[in-house]
Amino acid sequence: MFDFLSFLRKRGTFSHGIHPAENKHYTAHMPIKRLPFAPELVLPLSQHFGAPSEAIVHPGQEVVRGEPIARANGFMSVPLHAPATGRIKRIELMPTAKGPRTPSVILEVYPGDSQEVRYDFPRDYTTMEPKDIVKAVQDTGLVGLGGAAFPTHVKLSPPKEHKVHTVLLNGCECEPFLTTDHRVMLEYPEDLIRGTKILMRALGAERAIIGTEQNKMDAVEAIRAHLPADGPIDVRAVPTKYPQGAEKMLAKALMDVEIPSGNFPSSVGLGVFNVASTAELGALFPHSQGVIERVVTVTGPGIEKPGNYMVPIGTPIRFILNRLGFGGTSNCLIMGGPMMGGSVSSLDVPITKGSGGLLVLTEQILEQQHELSTHPCISCAQCVAACPMHLNPSQLGKLAYKHRYDDMRSDFHLMDCFECGCCSYVCPSGIPLVQYFRIAKSSLREKAARERAAAS
Amino acid sequence: MSLTGALIFMGGLGLALAVILTLANKRLFVAEDPRIDDVEEMLPKTNCGACGSPGCRAFAEACVAGEVNPAKCTVSPPEMTAFIADYLGVELGDEEKIVARLACAGGNHVARMRSQYSGMQSCRAAVAAGGGGKACSWGCLGLADCEQSCDFDAITMDRNGLPVVDEEKCVACNDCVVACPLNLFSLEPVSHRLWVACKSLAEGDEVLADCEVGCTGCARCVADAPDGLITIKNNLAAVDYSKNALASKLPIQRCPTGAIVWLQDSTVEKGAAAKRILRKEPLPLDPTA
Numbered sequence: 001m002f003d004f005l006s007f008l009r010k011r012g013t014f015s016h017g018i019h020p021a022e023n024k025h026y027t028a029h030m031p032i033k034r035l036p037f038a039p040e041l042v043l044p045l046s047q048h049f050g051a052p053s054e055a056i057v058h059p060g061q062e063v064v065r066g067e068p069i070a071r072a073n074g075f076m077s078v079p080l081h082a083p084a085t086g087r088i089k090r091i092e093l094m095p096t097a098k099g100p101r102t103p104s105v106i107l108e109v110y111p112g113d114s115q116e117v118r119y120d121f122p123r124d125y126t127t128m129e130p131k132d133i134v135k136a137v138q139d140t141g142l143v144g145l146g147g148a149a150f151p152t153h154v155k156l157s158p159p160k161e162h163k164v165h166t167v168l169l170n171g172c173e174c175e176p177f178l179t180t181d182h183r184v185m186l187e188y189p190e191d192l193i194r195g196t197k198i199l200m201r202a203l204g205a206e207r208a209i210i211g212t213e214q215n216k217m218d219a220v221e222a223i224r225a226h227l228p229a230d231g232p233i234d235v236r237a238v239p240t241k242y243p244q245g246a247e248k249m250l251a252k253a254l255m256d257v258e259i260p261s262g263n264f265p266s267s268v269g270l271g272v273f274n275v276a277s278t279a280e281l282g283a284l285f286p287h288s289q290g291v292i293e294r295v296v297t298v299t300g301p302g303i304e305k306p307g308n309y310m311v312p313i314g315t316p317i318r319f320i321l322n323r324l325g326f327g328g329t330s331n332c333l334i335m336g337g338p339m340m341g342g343s344v345s346s347l348d349v350p351i352t353k354g355s356g357g358l359l360v361l362t363e364q365i366l367e368q369q370h371e372l373s374t375h376p377c378i379s380c381a382q383c384v385a386a387c388p389m390h391l392n393p394s395q396l397g398k399l400a401y402k403h404r405y406d407d408m409r410s411d412f413h414l415m416d417c418f419e420c421g422c423c424s425y426v427c428p429s430g431i432p433l434v435q436y437f438r439i440a441k442s443s444l445r446e447k448a449a450r451e452r453a454a455a456s
Numbered sequence: 457m458s459l460t461g462a463l464i465f466m467g468g469l470g471l472a473l474a475v476i477l478t479l480a481n482k483r484l485f486v487a488e489d490p491r492i493d494d495v496e497e498m499l500p501k502t503n504c505g506a507c508g509s510p511g512c513r514a515f516a517e518a519c520v521a522g523e524v525n526p527a528k529c530t531v532s533p534p535e536m537t538a539f540i541a542d543y544l545g546v547e548l549g550d551e552e553k554i555v556a557r558l559a560c561a562g563g564n565h566v567a568r569m570r571s572q573y574s575g576m577q578s579c580r581a582a583v584a585a586g587g588g589g590k591a592c593s594w595g596c597l598g599l600a601d602c603e604q605s606c607d608f609d610a611i612t613m614d615r616n617g618l619p620v621v622d623e624e625k626c627v628a629c630n631d632c633v634v635a636c637p638l639n640l641f642s643l644e645p646v647s648h649r650l651w652v653a654c655k656s657l658a659e660g661d662e663v664l665a666d667c668e669v670g671c672t673g674c675a676r677c678v679a680d681a682p683d684g685l686i687t688i689k690n691n692l693a694a695v696d697y698s699k700n701a702l703a704s705k706l707p708i709q710r711c712p713t714g715a716i717v718w719l720q721d722s723t724v725e726k727g728a729a730a731k732r733i734l735r736k737e738p739l740p741l742d743p744t745a
Contacts, residue, residue: 329571
């Protein structure tokens with residue numbers, strides 16, 4: 001009887017979700033290659049979630065690859081390192097992928113330099129205290145490379161009452177088109193495992209599970225080849241489904257636990273980290289180096305040479321696209337994957353720590369999209385069946401249409417929505433549901449900020 | 457037998473409850489000033505909140521209690537507020553008319569687009585999608601969130617996709633200020649005639665690459681204005697309205713782009729040196745931007 005019930009509870013995956021076309025065939029088989037340095041790098045001081053970094057260089061100053069050029073402004077912030085040897089040209093407002101212009105350091109790269117990373121101070125995590133590891137992780141400037149760019153060291157400092165027993169490594173990469181995490185797991189398994197051990201030591205966790213999807217079995221084998229059979233680290237593949245890569249979904253699939261609404265994974269004893277960030281940590285930490293480059297999947301039907309590229313942070317996407325054969329306009333670009341990525345409104349925006357992919361579409365695809373129109377909700381409940389958070393997007397959408405944002409939050413748990421876009425994807429009436437929810441959430445956040453300002 | 461029993465019981469119960477209710481009504485009666493109802497009746501019942509009270513009833517209560525002046529109601533015509541003041545036997549206060557003003561003049565005929573936005577027609581949705589297609593990150597996106605938010609039809613979008621506030625109809629209810637995701641609206645007394653219609657923080661001539669009517673922070677208006685009336689903050693001219701008495705049309709005269717203007721009687725007056733904008737049609741999209 002219990003076996004039967006646990007079967008009903010869908011062990012090994014989460015309920016609801018969707019199966020969008022994967023489209024990973026463009027780049028899944030392509031090894032990570034390096035791109036040359038752009039003549040000028042644009043380094044926004046706010047590439048992460050939290051307070052912007054503080055520049056510690058001045059225009060005209062020469063910097064060496066790997067040297068810190070901005071320091072963390074408080075705990076909820078990370079430093080920034082020079083991705084190339086060169087000269088600081090100026091510090092000014094530059095466009096970013098999110099839209100608004102933010103203060104950025106502009107670095108002119110010396111073309112003749114060997115671009116070696118000379119910053120190398122050996123560090124041994126096996127003898128370090130957890131709190132020293134947290135500080136050292138902050139110094140690497142590491143943030144979640146999966147897209148949210150949440151500072152890793154903050155995740156390593158859970159509230160005191162939370163005891164983390166298991167580290168989950170998120171290698172699901174459920175976004176269609178993107179293959180960054182897949183290639184990193186395949187090509188840098190040793191770094192990944194070292195990074196995992198650092199995370200486990202920092203959190204005092206007993207075990208770790210590297211979770212990926214069943215469409216990446218080659219990565220599972222590559223990692224397993226480097227792991228002892230009965231060690232504390234395990235690799236598991238869960239069924240391929242979107243949005244398996246959300247931390248709440250991954251915790252449900254791997255551990256069969258639900259992270260309570262509004263809580264961090266540490267409240268149920270888990271720490272969830274992206275595999276690319278962990279591999280980066282494993283590579284940088286023993287040398288005390290900082291994040292200066294990342295793997296970006298440049299893919300889609302609009303680009304001649306798709307692939308997985310190691311790109312210095314701050315490379316303008318115009319430079320990448322010119323090298324890889326692109327004849328379209330900025331209308332065709334999505335930073336990140338098609339489900340949760342954001343469209344880019346200018347070719348001058350740089351690759352930041354959070355940009356894992358650059359999806360290039362064609363004008364024809366866009367024109368087909370323009371022909372789609374929105375119809376009234378027919379209450380078919382396909383969105384209800386798709387929502388992985390078990391919300392009611394149909395009802396939320398109707399309320400959003402009437403601008404009843406407070407009701408959406410109090411009665412329909414709007415703030416649990418993590419904007420995966422399943423509802424918009426399945427809606428047969430073409431209602432932009434997730435867009436409505438983003439508007440509602442941003443309005444509510446602004447309202448809360450106004451009320452805080454009025455109260456103080 | 458059973459029917460009579462039921463009738464007696466229900467009748468008795470009704471009678472007992474009626475007595476309790478009557479007693480409660482007498483005992484717990486809250487004496488309310490009948491003028492509150494009367495004043496509420498005279499108010500427009502839009503519940504817009506422009507007066508600062510949560511709805512017309514609360515405003516009526518505050519008026520009767522003498523906490524606020526009836527002139528605070530910006531929706532009622534002046535005759536009606538005068539009538540209410542007369543009814544309450546108070547002096548009608550001298551409330552200056554406040555209107556919503558837009559700190560952007562970059563319609564699509566002067567401000568460049570760097571890409572085409574074709575998603576949901578809402579400014580807030582556009583801001584979430586890479587900031588919309590406008591080259592200037594601070595400028596009005598023209599997707600009419602403010603027009604939709606206005607309950608008084610005071611905002612209309614002009615042919616160049618800029619909202620125009622009808623100062624007669626505007627009651628300063630703050631809805632557009634809240635609706636605009638770029639915070640371009642603010643509530644200003646009509647006497648604040650000197651107005652900087654730009655919010656771009658970009659430096660100098662970089663503004664002009666995006667928009668022909670932006671403030672470049674050239675500080676000519678600062679030089680021409682009386683001491684301290686205008687200052688340059690973050691590459692943008694800022695008027696210190698505490699010195700508004702010193703304001704004149706002089707500072708706008710040498711503005712090369714016409715970003716600083718003089719607003720009077722619903723007309724926008726640019727300085728003599730401002731670049732003339734003859735173009736009416738939208739600027740073409742630059743596909744390489």
